[in-house]
Amino acid sequence: MRALVQRVTEARVTIDGAVVGEIGVGLCVFAGVTHGDGEPQARRLAEKLWQLRVFPDDDGVMNRSLAETTGAALVVSQFTLYADTRRGRRPSWAAAAPPARAAPLVASLTHALRELGATVATGRFGADMSVELVNDGPVTLLLEV
Secondary structure (H helix, E strand, C coil): CEEEEEEEEEEEEEECCEEEEEECCEEEEEEECECCCCHHHHHHHHHHHHHCCCEECCCCCEEECHHHCCCEEEEEECHHHHCECCCCCCCECCCECCHHHHHHHHHHHHHHHHHHCCEEEECCCCCCCEEEEEEEEEEEEEEEC
8 A cells, every 4th residue: 555645734625515524733645555455554554654753743843643643634545646657648557456446445544543543534435536735844755555
């Protein structure tokens, strides 16, 4: 699994003009699934996100995690994280897992984050979503498990 993670002051997902997921301070997590991924990868990614030290401590140093703050996570499925752009002008999506495989693993990631104690909002798998966010820092990281 892969996640593009942005520290945000706020983020929301809308579908057809209706807000379906929204957070304040926290992490906006764009999650991608590839063919070999399973429950262990979803759990490991959740743990990594929960413990990722990207929030400032009292001295302004990125030394705190979601586990140590009141921050939340907005998880949005993003198959395009597995795009192959090495050849030509059109990306190949061959490395992205098909929806029947990816949807349950994105749900597992969300469930694992909640089990760890995170407040989690989500988009809707497979929907045409609009994502708005205010990147704080800016802090943007690519995680892979």
